[in-house]
Amino acid sequence: MSPRTTGQVHIIGAGLLGTSIGLALRQQNVDVTITDASPANESLAIDFAAGRKLASQDAVSLVVVCVPPDVTAKTVIQALNDFPSAVVTDVASVKSTVLAELVASRSDTSRYVGSHPMAGREKGGTLAGRADLFVGRPWVIAIETNSSSNAAQQVEQLALDLGSTPIRMSAQEHDHAVALISHTPQLISSLLAAQLASADDKDLSLSGQGLRDTTRIAASDPRLWLQILSANSGQLIPVLKSFEKDLEQVIEALEHVGTSGSLSKLGKVLETGNLGISRLPGKHGSTNTSYAQVVVMIDDKPGELARLLTEIGAAGLNVEDLNLDHASGAQVGLVELSVLPAIEEKLVSTLRANGWKLAG
Amino acid sequence: MSPRTTGQVHIIGAGLLGTSIGLALRQQNVDVTITDASPANESLAIDFAAGRKLASQDAVSLVVVCVPPDVTAKTVIQALNDFPSAVVTDVASVKSTVLAELVASRSDTSRYVGSHPMAGREKGGTLAGRADLFVGRPWVIAIETNSSSNAAQQVEQLALDLGSTPIRMSAQEHDHAVALISHTPQLISSLLAAQLASADDKDLSLSGQGLRDTTRIAASDPRLWLQILSANSGQLIPVLKSFEKDLEQVIEALEHVGTSGSLSKLGKVLETGNLGISRLPGKHGSTNTSYAQVVVMIDDKPGELARLLTEIGAAGLNVEDLNLDHASGAQVGLVELSVLPAIEEKLVSTLRANGWKLAG
Numbered sequence: 128m129s130p131r132t133t134g135q136v137h138i139i140g141a142g143l144l145g146t147s148i149g150l151a152l153r154q155q156n157v158d159v160t161i162t163d164a165s166p167a168n169e170s171l172a173i174d175f176a177a178g179r180k181l182a183s184q185d186a187v188s189l190v191v192v193c194v195p196p197d198v199t200a201k202t203v204i205q206a207l208n209d210f211p212s213a214v215v216t217d218v219a220s221v222k223s224t225v226l227a228e229l230v231a232s233r234s235d236t237s238r239y240v241g242s243h244p245m246a247g248r249e250k251g252g253t254l255a256g257r258a259d260l261f262v263g264r265p266w267v268i269a270i271e272t273n274s275s276s277n278a279a280q281q282v283e284q285l286a287l288d289l290g291s292t293p294i295r296m297s298a299q300e301h302d303h304a305v306a307l308i309s310h311t312p313q314l315i316s317s318l319l320a321a322q323l324a325s326a327d328d329k330d331l332s333l334s335g336q337g338l339r340d341t342t343r344i345a346a347s348d349p350r351l352w353l354q355i356l357s358a359n360s361g362q363l364i365p366v367l368k369s370f371e372k373d374l375e376q377v378i379e380a381l382e383h384v385g386t387s388g389s390l391s392k393l394g395k396v397l398e399t400g401n402l403g404i405s406r407l408p409g410k411h412g413s414t415n416t417s418y419a420q421v422v423v424m425i426d427d428k429p430g431e432l433a434r435l436l437t438e439i440g441a442a443g444l445n446v447e448d449l450n451l452d453h454a455s456g457a458q459v460g461l462v463e464l465s466v467l468p469a470i471e472e473k474l475v476s477t478l479r480a481n482g483w484k485l486a487g
Numbered sequence: 488m489s490p491r492t493t494g495q496v497h498i499i500g501a502g503l504l505g506t507s508i509g510l511a512l513r514q515q516n517v518d519v520t521i522t523d524a525s526p527a528n529e530s531l532a533i534d535f536a537a538g539r540k541l542a543s544q545d546a547v548s549l550v551v552v553c554v555p556p557d558v559t560a561k562t563v564i565q566a567l568n569d570f571p572s573a574v575v576t577d578v579a580s581v582k583s584t585v586l587a588e589l590v591a592s593r594s595d596t597s598r599y600v601g602s603h604p605m606a607g608r609e610k611g612g613t614l615a616g617r618a619d620l621f622v623g624r625p626w627v628i629a630i631e632t633n634s635s636s637n638a639a640q641q642v643e644q645l646a647l648d649l650g651s652t653p654i655r656m657s658a659q660e661h662d663h664a665v666a667l668i669s670h671t672p673q674l675i676s677s678l679l680a681a682q683l684a685s686a687d688d689k690d691l692s693l694s695g696q697g698l699r700d701t702t703r704i705a706a707s708d709p710r711l712w713l714q715i716l717s718a719n720s721g722q723l724i725p726v727l728k729s730f731e732k733d734l735e736q737v738i739e740a741l742e743h744v745g746t747s748g749s750l751s752k753l754g755k756v757l758e759t760g761n762l763g764i765s766r767l768p769g770k771h772g773s774t775n776t777s778y779a780q781v782v783v784m785i786d787d788k789p790g791e792l793a794r795l796l797t798e799i800g801a802a803g804l805n806v807e808d809l810n811l812d813h814a815s816g817a818q819v820g821l822v823e824l825s826v827l828p829a830i831e832e833k834l835v836s837t838l839r840a841n842g843w844k845l846a847g
Contacts, residue, residue, distance in 0.1 A: 245693050259784050259821060259844075265693050294692065304690035312679060312701045317760030318733050319675050322667065322726060324763040330664035332654065333605050333625050334767055340700040341672045345764045349757035353750060360741040366682060367738050371731065373678050378727050381720040390713060397709035400677030403684040404705045407694055424619050430800030432809065437797055440790030449792065449811040461619065484619075 130155040131284035134188025137181060137210070138162070139202055141172035143248060144218050145193030146256025149177030151289045154258050160185060164194070171253045189281055192217035196354040200228035207234045214278040216242045216285070220305060221358040222269045222298035240282045241269040241298060243305075244291060251348055259290070266291035269298045306362035311370065313344055313352060314363075320345035418447050419471035423462045424484040435462065435483065442477045444470050490515040491644035494548025497541060497570070498522070499562055501532035503608060504578050505553030506616025509537030511649045514618050520545060523613075524554070531613045549641055552577035556714040560588035567594045574638040576602045576645070580665060581718040582629045582658035600642045601629040601658060603665075604651060611708055619650070626651035629658045666722035671730065673704055673712060674723075680705035778807050779831035783822045784844040795822065795843065802837045804830050 136152055138145045141163040152159045153176055161178030163169040173179060181187075190206045190213050192199060199219040206215045215238055219225055222241045229236055246264040248255055266286035270279045286293040296304070320342040323331065356363060377396055380389040425431040432451060439446060448465035466474055478485055496512055498505045501523040512519045513536055521538030523529040533539060541547075550566045550573050552559060559579040566575045575598055579585055582601045589596055606624040608615055626646035630639045646653040656664070680702040683691065716723060737756055740749040785791040792811060799806060808825035826834055838845055 245695055257782060259782065262784070262821070264695070267693065294689075296689070300689070304687075304693050307682065307686055307690055308694040308698050311682065312698050314737060314756075315675060315679050316697075316701050317757050318730055318737065319672060320761075320763035321733060321756055321759035322671065322730055322763065323766055324759045326667055326763075326766070327664075328766075329656070329660070330667055331766055332768060333627065333664050334668040335605055335624070337676075337704045338668050338672045339767060340703050341676050342760075342764050342767070343700050344697045345760035347757075349754055349761060352757055353754045356741065356753060357744040357750060360744050364738060364741055367734065367741070370678055370682055371734055371738065373681060374727065374731055374734070377674060377678065378724060378731065381716065381724055381727070384717040384720050390717060393716060394709055394713045396674075396681055397677050397707075397712055399681035399684045400702075400705035401680075401709060403680035403682065403686075404702050406683055406686070406688075406691055407699060407702070408692060422617060422619065424622070427805075429803055429805045430797075432806065433793060433796030433798075433800040436793030437790075438793075440793040443789055445787075445789045446792065446811070449809065451806070451809040461622070 130157050130288045132157050132189070132281075132288050134158075135160065135185060136285070137185070137187040137190045137213070138178060138193060139190065139206060140164075140193035140195075141168045141177065141253050142193060142195075143251040143253075143255045143260075144244065144246075145191070146172050146175060146177045146253045147246075147258065147260040148191055148193065148218075148285075148289065150175070150256055150258040151261065153178060155288060157288070160187070168253055172256075175253060175256065177253075177256060187213045189213060189285065190215045191285070192219075195351065196221060196224075196358050200225045200232075203229060203239060204232050204234050207238060213238070214281045215239050216282045218242060218244055219358075220309070220355045222267075222301045223361075224358045226269075226271060226298045236271065236273045237275045238278055240274045240278045241271075242282050242286070243267040243269070243301060244286070244289070245309075246291075251351065261286075262290035264291050265294050267301050268293050268295050269301050270295055271298065302359055302362045306359055306366050310356055310359055310363050311366045313347065314356060314367070315370065316342055316345045317352075418465035419468040421464045421466065421471060421474055421478070421485065423464065423478060425460045425462055427460050432460070432462065435478075438477070438481050439464075439474065442473070444474050444477070490517050490648045492517050492549070492641075492648050494518075495520065495545060496549045496551060496645070497545075497547040497573070498538060498551050498553060499566060500524075500553035500555075501528045501537065501613050502553060502555075503611040503613075503615045503620075504604065504606075505551070506532050506535060506537045506613045507606075507618065507620040508551055508553065508578075508645075508649065510535070510616055510618040511621065513538060515648060517648070520547070528613055532616075535613060535616065537613075537616060547573045549573060549645065550575045551645070552579075555711065556581060556584075556718050560585045560592075563589060563599060564592050564594050567598060573598070574641045575599050576642045578602060578604055579718075580669070580715045582627075582661045583721075584718045586629075586631060586658045596631065596633045597635045598638055600634045600638045601631075602642050602646070603627040603629070603661060604646070604649070605669075606651075611711065621646070622650035624651050625654050627661045628653050628655050629661050630655055631658065662719055662722045666719055666726050670716055670719055670723050671726045673707065674716060674727070675730070676702055676705045677712075778825035779828040781824045781826065781831060781834055781838070781845065783824065783838060785822055792822065795838075798837070798841050799824075799834065802833070804834050804837070 135158040138161040149159050159178035160181040161172050187210045192202045194202045196219045199217050244266045246261045283293045380392040383389045450463040495518040498521040509519050509521050519538035520541040521532050547570045552562045554562045556579045559577050604626045606621045643653045740752040743749045810823040
């Protein structure tokens with residue numbers, strides 16, 4: 128399949144996102160050049176097959192700016208000057224601040240379309256780059272009234288070539304959305320994990336999957352997030368204040384557990400939490416798909432999981448989601464299989480017949 | 488292997504925990520009787536093979552009280568009366584309140600040892616019961632000065648028979664630990680999910696794994712958690728106030744992003760979060776095991792994952808952790824394999840040689 132992107136793509140910044148974009152485009156034989164403020168990073172990205180070095184005779188058609196948030200606007204302005212016939216986009220996590228600096232600089236914003244792929248990993252850097260980083264992820268295209276339709280289309284085609292779903296929003300709509308669904312969870316997760324920093328080892332020895340899940344993203348890079356959070360402070364503060372108000376009410380309710388009405392306030396927060404999570408979009412882009420879960424205990428040795436899945440495949444049954452967990456302190460694996468409810472019974476009877484140890 | 492538990496075990500309460508204990512003991516041919524305030528639940532649990540009905544001539548050796556937290560103490564007191572030669576334990580998530588009621592009732596506390604298996608699921612009820620629910624999980628044995636050593640030993644043997652790791656703590660030490668590692672994450676997750684309840688669909692369409700992980704446990708049963716949180720309010724409030732103080736500082740820092748010193752306060756919280764998460768115990772009970780990750784893209788059809796794992800098994804390579812994710816909106820699967828760093832290279836070359844599409 129030939130890519131939608133036809134001209135030369137120039138990537139500025141060979142971190143996680145820049146490298147991943149380069150790898151994905153190179154897989155489709157798009158002509159990609161890549162540069163980085165650090166010559167060592169640039170060489171690494173080129174060795175890693177994310178693109179080639181920019182040459183003086185190159186005719187760049189699309190520039191993708193993938194530098195840290197605090198230097199994004201400056202780099203976009205420079206790119207609009209350096210490549211006077213190219214469309215320029217960036218991938219920064221906050222869009223209004225970049226746009227404001229651009230407008231203030233009187234640059235040619237008709238050739239600029241901000242964008243933001245909703246993809247990432249806890250680890251960053253050139254070698255964390257993955258060609259499939261964007262597959263199936265939303266990619267926000269922040270089209271302003273001044274953007275030319277040709278520019279918008281070129282950026283959308285890039286997103287499609289990388290396997291993403293382009294979603295059109297204004298810069299402000301985008302920043303409002305990510306404050307809620309990305310920046311607030313990041314900050315709350317960090318605050319929660321921060322409470323563990325001075326805890327006793329004995330207390331932490333009781334910790335389970337709930338704590339692990341709620342704090343997982345607290346392992347993210349503080350320098351990057353400091354830039355993102357401060358750039359989007361205007362949208363972030365109202366969400367945090369709403370959270371803080373609810374937290375205050377919960378503390379007050381707990382301080383008066385005996386008083387009538389206190390418990391109902393606490394219960395209300397827990398129920399609203401149930402409601403909130405039920406509104407998250409499900410797998411395959413659909414809402415509220417609910418799978419049946421089947422748990423199998425397997426020996427912790429090579430080949431066991433393969434044997435299990437071979438038998439499931441042989442029965443013509445499709446697994447939607449799979450989680451292998453090694454229970455802490457034990458040398459067994461717990462495999463949680465998620466399947467469509469319609470095939471749960473057949474799966475269970477097949478596995479039982481084959482002698483697998485099923486939970487329940 | 489014969490179980491450590493030799494006498495008859497009587498379970499009161501056929502919910503998730505009671506049923507799971509019954510299933511696990513029955514698998515090992517322990518004589519189990521089970522009862523529930525709801526006759527329908529009791530029948531269901533017996534049909535589910537979690538135990539048999541209690542008979543008048545039975546000689547119960549150990550009673551396990553698995554009723555909701557707010558009726559636990561009352562039920563333990565009743566059990567100490569009804570079974571005058573049996574040891575009695577309970578599995579409630581908060582231990583000091585149960586103990587205080589018992590002491591006040593002047594019951595024979597030498598035959599009582601409170602306990603708390605650190606295991607659960609987002610769903611509850613008889614049919615959510617699983618024999619392997621406790622495998623590899625810590626099980627707190629809350630021994631007070633008054634508990635007889637025989638009673639403590641019997642409860643510890645139950646925990647071991649169920650595959651758990653018994654950990655001795657006082658009731659107060661336990662309540663302090665769970666406030667930090669279980670009750671606070673639960674409440675914070677609910678508060679975070681509650682912010683989504685009235686969000687726009689378009690905002691939520693951008694949500695990713697970070698939001699999903701941080702809010703997963705917000706799907707838990709509000710009625711149960713209302714009882715747990717209010718019973719442990721004394722230990723919970725200081726942790727929530729510490730969180731609130733940090734949150735206030737973050738909001739203040741965001742309100743003054745331009746002012747010198749503000750960014751460093753925000754950065755400090757993010758770094759402390761990094762430190763906190765690094766202190767969580769790892770897999771296999773060890774601390775800070777860090778695995779190498781290899782991501783493979785597979786077609787979304789039966790047998791693909793099995794074929795992948797068969798080839799890995801054939802190469803003699805062991806997978807420590809596996810995650811299959813169906814990228815939202817796309818019909819491909821992303822398999823993230825976690826392996827010991829020492830075998831990463833061999834895994835990558837084996838998979839490449841066999842034609843698998845590897846990220847990067």
